[in-house]
Amino acid sequence: MVAKWVKFQILDTERQDWARGYDTARRYQEREGHLDVPYEHTEGAYPLGRWLSDQRRSYRAGTVSSTRADELEELGMIWDTADTAFAENLAAARAYYADAGTLAAPRHATALDKPVGQWLTNLRRPGGLGKDPERAARRAEQLVAIDPDWNPGALGWTVDWQRHYTGLKVLLAGGAGLQEIVPGVTHRGDDIGRWLTRQERDWARLNPEQQHRLGEAGVKPAARPSRGPTVRPAGTGAARGSEAFQRGVAALAQYIQREGKTVVGRQHVEELPDGTSVRLGVFLSNQKNRRDRLSEQQLAALAELGYDWAQ
Structure with a gap:
């Protein structure tokens, strides 16, 4: 009798939980016209996004009954587990952006217990959004x-540059003056003052949008201090080295x-x-052998292409 009572209580509770989740999903679908629910979305206090993710996980494991699967499919349920994992990481990305004001996260960054920094790094690599063009476009949107600037490489600069630029804006919005942002002034662990000094010094190396x-x-x-006119052979020295590096990266x-x-x-x-x-x-081998002599921007450019030794 005790065993039957326990079994009844467990099964009855599970049925009630499923019915509540289904009913919430039905109301959402009737209101929005779809079940493309963000993982972190709640309806009132009910975690609908998480419940739908749990249903997809159970479906993949083969533990969802055909009756329940049919009922959810009638509402427009999409069982794609790849999109489920993406949705969960996207929720973590939203949480990170809400805190940091940017998706230019360092690789070690986490949010909602998800390795969001590494996830974003993987997405920025060639083919990182998936092989299906429609899915890739949807994910990019x-x-x-x-964050419109989630992929700085497409804009012509590195994630590291974007993160420091965001830090500069945060400091300025907080009331700091440019003259106060000197080397040693940091934001979220990044030395914004040192970075700013380097931008002012290397202004000519920035692209027009960065300058803007x-x-x-x-x-x-x-x-820069005025100097007498000097004549340097074209294509030599640092300029030549910089151009060669840019060609190699391209x-x-x-x-x-x-x-x-x-x-x-x-x-x-x-x-x-x-x-x-x-x-x-040869270019790649040379850069690896002399990585201790590369600039931070050069190392960041190589790291963005997936070379961990450049971090």
Whole structure:
């Protein structure tokens, strides 16, 4: 009798829980016209997004009855488990953005117990949004809705630059003046003062949009001492080295986009659209051997392409 009573209580509670979740999902579908519910969404105090995620997980495990599966499908339930995992991580991304004001998260960042920093890093890599073009486009739209600048590489700069820029805006919005943001002034662990000094010093290396954004914040290039006219042979020195590095990075990005991998043969030569040939294997080996002499921006550019040794 005790066993029957326990069984009845467990089964009855489970039936009530399912009925409550289904009824909440039905009302949501009647109101919104779909069941594309964010993982963190609640209806009143009921965690509808989590309940639907649990149903998908049970469906994948084969523990959802055909009757219940049919009832949910009639409401427009989508069982795709890949989208379920994406939705859960997207919820973590929203939580991170609400706290940090950016999706330029460092790799070690977490939110809602999810490794959101590594997840975002993976998404930014070639093919990271999935092989299905429609799904990839849909996912990109969801990320843009959270942070239009979620993928700084597409804008021409690194995640590290975007995160520091966001930190600068936060400090300025908090009442700090540019003259007060000196090396040692930090935001969320990043030295914004040191970064700002470097932007002012290396202004000419920034692209027009970076200059525009910094200019709107009141940042100007550092004044340089006047010097007598000097003549330097074209294509030599630091300028040549910088151009060669940029060509190498462009060739790497092109290679990774096409091949879907970061391993490059030592003798491989990559042809850029302008006809320039880059000995890609040699370039990559040289950068790895001299990584202690690369600038922070150069290391960040390589890290964004997936080379962990550049972190």
